[in-house]
Amino acid sequence: MLGSLPSFARLVAELSKLPGIGGKTATRLAFHLLRRSDADVEALATALVEMKRNLSFCRRCFNISEGEFCRICSDMGRDDSCLCVVQEPQDLIAIERSHGYRGRYHVLHGVLSPLNGVGPEDLKIAQLFERLKTEEVAEVLLATSFTIEGEATALYLSRLLKEVGIKVTRPAHGIPLGSDLEYIDSATVQLAIDSRREL
Amino acid sequence: MLGSLPSFARLVAELSKLPGIGGKTATRLAFHLLRRSDADVEALATALVEMKRNLSFCRRCFNISEGEFCRICSDMGRDDSCLCVVQEPQDLIAIERSHGYRGRYHVLHGVLSPLNGVGPEDLKIAQLFERLKTEEVAEVLLATSFTIEGEATALYLSRLLKEVGIKVTRPAHGIPLGSDLEYIDSATVQLAIDSRREL
Numbered sequence A, B: 001m002l003g004s005l006p007s008f009a010r011l012v013a014e015l016s017k018l019p020g021i022g023g024k025t026a027t028r029l030a031f032h033l034l035r036r037s038d039a040d041v042e043a044l045a046t047a048l049v050e051m052k053r054n055l056s057f058c059r060r061c062f063n064i065s066e067g068e069f070c071r072i073c074s075d076m077g078r079d080d081s082c083l084c085v086v087q088e089p090q091d092l093i094a095i096e097r098s099h100g101y102r103g104r105y106h107v108l109h110g111v112l113s114p115l116n117g118v119g120p121e122d123l124k125i126a127q128l129f130e131r132l133k134t135e136e137v138a139e140v141l142l143a144t145s146f147t148i149e150g151e152a153t154a155l156y157l158s159r160l161l162k163e164v165g166i167k168v169t170r171p172a173h174g175i176p177l178g179s180d181l182e183y184i185d186s187a188t189v190q191l192a193i194d195s196r197r198e199l
Helices: A006-016 A023-035 A038-054 A089-098 A125-134 A148-163 A186-194 B006-016 B023-035 B038-054 B089-098 B125-134 B148-163 B186-194
Strands: A079-086 A103-107 A139-142 A167-169 B079-086 B103-107 B139-142 B167-169
Touching: A006 A023, A006 B038, A023 A038, A023 B038, A023 B089, A038 B006, A038 B023, A038 B038, A079 A089, A079 A125, A089 A103, A089 B023, A103 A125, A125 A148, A139 A148, A148 A167, B006 B023, B023 B038, B079 B089, B079 B125, B089 B103, B103 B125, B125 B148, B139 B148, B148 B167
Parallel strands: A079 A103, A079 A139, A139 A167, B079 B103, B079 B139, B139 B167
Antiparallel strands: none
């Protein structure tokens, strides 16, 4: 049936390439778009092309940016002495949203993953050490994910960083705010008790 | 953070308008698209615009079509004496996929839904009766959904169709193939037993 509708079939095929969107969802989205006005669909198409045209990565920290340098690197009010290393730009956004950090960032664009063939040369690690040569950084906060690969990447980086004499930190483990002990995994509970604080 | 990336924020906003896609999924999709090649994103944008440009509805049956008349209406080999009334083009595709029907179609583009303000004048009902005046139709197969609104629409149409002396049918209820009686709702089981066949 869709064979007689090449432009519909092509849209379904393109939408199916998006992560988490299979053939059925893609068909449903295509039918939805068919019912939307020309202007609405045009707006989505333009947003796609404009995003690709305007966005690139910051030359200094590899955060996403609309210019040569990102908003954080261009901000003179940030603390130059602390550098937070994150996995993806999404993680940077999450930390910014918390308003808990005023230093600079460095985005690795991945984690070490030997099984998937991702080695140190595939991440922005050389660029991190280049920065440390010219910037006055006293502390590197390693905020890669708390997964096996994220922990391994943090461990790898912490060794290299200690060799060049830089203080290395990692965000604390513990019980998330507003959560019920009953529903927290026992490894996290154990870590939270190990790192208990005196009130 | 996204405030400093207007073209990224705009893409997230446009993607969030799609059904079943909230802010978080839209952000995830936008980050995915950011990593895809320019050509890939361009292909999706082009597919969107081309689909809107090329697709319209068949002048006769209101199925989606790339020309004035859809593939089925243009097919001389179909049985003109039977007309299958469906809710949406998706339903027509599902019936075609079954290879169980060789007649023509009429797409209503909705069902009667007084609560949502959808009356007979909002559907392609007048156009259906126009067709019946000029086409030699012996039977109308009402294949609207088996929901309350779909059943009500079928009932409404069957009354009008019987008045003009046309045979009206509806697909049979029963147990779907390959299913376990245990997991079928009891109303369906009851209908299947009521319409039992002698072997």
